[in-house]
Amino acid sequence: MTKRNTPAAPAGYFFCFAAVLCSISIFTPACTRYKKSAGIETSEISPYLKDGDIICRLGDRLWSLYFRDISPTDKRFSHLGIVRIHDGTVSVINAEGHTIGGQDSVNEVPLQEFIKIAKTLAVYRVKSVNGSTISTAAMEYKGYPFDWKFDMNDEKSLYCTELLYAVLRRTAPEITLKTTFISEIGRSIIPLEACSNSGDFDEILYIAR
Helix, strand or coil, X not given: CEEECCCCCCHHHHHXXXXXXXXXXXXXXXXXXXXXXXXXXXXXXXXXXXXXXEEEEECCCCCXXXXXXXXXXXXXXXXXXXXXXECCEEEEEEECCCCCCCCCEEEEEEHHHHHCCCCEEEXXXXXXXXXXXXXXXXXXXXXXXXXXXXXXXXXXXXXXXXXXXXXXXXXXXXXXXXXXXXXXCCEEECCCHHHHCCCCEEEEEEEEC
């Protein structure tokens, strides 16, 4: 477990942080990387995707940069989801909270909707598990409420990286996702770099504006 201490701030600030936490590499020859000046299009991503891939993004919302910084070293991303390819349609299963105490849940959105606010985007693939197994397991969590307590020990509700954690516990229990202790909320959470800095995943694609 990695401890991370952040500068002191008013209590209200971190209450807001908890409410929107999840609204929050090394180059290898197998990875395609490039930079763009325009928005990211689905046509640039789709050829690289396989069922069960993990897609990470850095959004353009107010809190995205703060959520990015929860990761101690890799600060490229603020949110992730799991790719599902079914009957030729590409979608992303993800848990993203929008309102304090709201009814947000794990849902499935079109790829275009997931990437429309992305400033940076990457695709990762679990090395040891068939992708369809991952996406099938993720689908079983659709409708689960968003985890406003950020409690990774309770799978009755899930935040973004906790969804990946829950899926991997069922499909690849040998994979361990690193955690970071956030003193302001008194819990360990799973940062985005638990995926991007893990040797259990291959980085397939990376795009930045």
